Amino acid sequence: MSNFSVGFRSGSSVEVLDLNGELDAHTASELEAAIQKCRDEQKHRIVINGANLQYISSAGLGVFMAYIEELRDSGGDIKIAALQPKVFNVFDLLGFPMLFDIVDTEKEAIEKFGVTQADD
Amino acid sequence: MGRSTYSLTVPSSTRYLEAVRSFVEKHTVEAGFSNRSVEQFKVAVDEACTNVIKHAYRGDEACKLDVSIIIFSDRCTVCIRDEGQSFQPREYHEPDIFELAKKRQAGGFGVHIMRRLMDHVEYTSEGDINEVRLTKYLDSHNQNGVG
Numbered sequence: 001m002s003n004f005s006v007g008f009r010s011g012s013s014v015e016v017l018d019l020n021g022e023l024d025a026h027t028a029s030e031l032e033a034a035i036q037k038c039r040d041e042q043k044h045r046i047v048i049n050g051a052n053l054q055y056i057s058s059a060g061l062g063v064f065m066a067y068i069e070e071l072r073d074s075g076g077d078i079k080i081a082a083l084q085p086k087v088f089n090v091f092d093l094l095g096f097p098m099l100f101d102i103v104d105t106e107k108e109a110i111e112k113f114g115v116t117q118a119d120d
Numbered sequence: 121m122g123r124s125t126y127s128l129t130v131p132s133s134t135r136y137l138e139a140v141r142s143f144v145e146k147h148t149v150e151a152g153f154s155n156r157s158v159e160q161f162k163v164a165v166d167e168a169c170t171n172v173i174k175h176a177y178r179g180d181e182a183c184k185l186d187v188s189i190i191i192f193s194d195r196c197t198v199c200i201r202d203e204g205q206s207f208q209p210r211e212y213h214e215p216d217i218f219e220l221a222k223k224r225q226a227g228g229f230g231v232h233i234m235r236r237l238m239d240h241v242e243y244t245s246e247g248d249i250n251e252v253r254l255t256k257y258l259d260s261h262n263q264n265g266v267g
Contacts, residue, residue: 003138022141025170026134055141057166058233059134062226069221086159093236094229099217 006034015043019053023060044076051082081109132183160237167230176204
């Protein structure tokens with residue numbers, strides 16, 4: 001049984017992915033499938049809402065690493081919001097804040113794409 | 121010096137990682153570690169087990185891995201034991217996330233995370249048995265993240 005799920009919320013120009021549960025080497029494929037779905041639907045601007053993400057290991061971080069260049073090459077990005085401190089700290093250990101925009105709120109993450117939530 | 125040992129054996133499959141983390145959480149909490157240290161143990165042990173499952177056993181779910189937690193008065197050591205392909209730590213290089221992103225590479229940070237979170241990380245191989253030992257002290261001054 002998987003203790004991880006991804007919810008999708010579509011705005012006009014930004015796709016928000018709500019991550020729930022624990023992201024490890026077993027569940028990372030579900031995040032990968034979610035990001036691939038966005039890519040296949042030409043939704044290259046992705047906000048990750050991590051408010052309900054309870055745990056992450058390097059297998060989860062690796063999914064972001066594997067897709068970030070491709071999404072940026074397509075004019076998009078992955079911006080990460082609302083991480084719990086214990087989860088943010090794993091991102092921080094590997095220096096992810098140098099490679100990704102990691103912000104406190106989903107609203108800030110959407111605004112980083114140059115749109116306001118009212119627009120979206 | 122008194123000590124307690126707890127052991128768990130699971131099949132070599134990522135589906136058991138959650139059970140391993142629960143096992144580590146239960147015993148490190150009981151040993152008196154802070155929430156921060158408990159989270160650090162969970163991540164480090166997860167990384168060690170994931171490496172065994174993916175690299176030592178190469179996804180063969182018929183294999184088993186043993187996780188033992190040894191609680192001392194001043195520290196805890198978690199031993200992860202396997203009989204697969206041994207890991208050569210001297211061949212390991214620190215990851216460069218910018219380089220890995222360019223290569224669209226999804227892995228290669230597990231050992232780095234273990235070393236950052238634990239006070240000691242030791243690898244041994246004797247005969248067919250490989251072991252990684254992850255040690256953290258109760259009064260650890262390791263201020264690296266997580267938790």
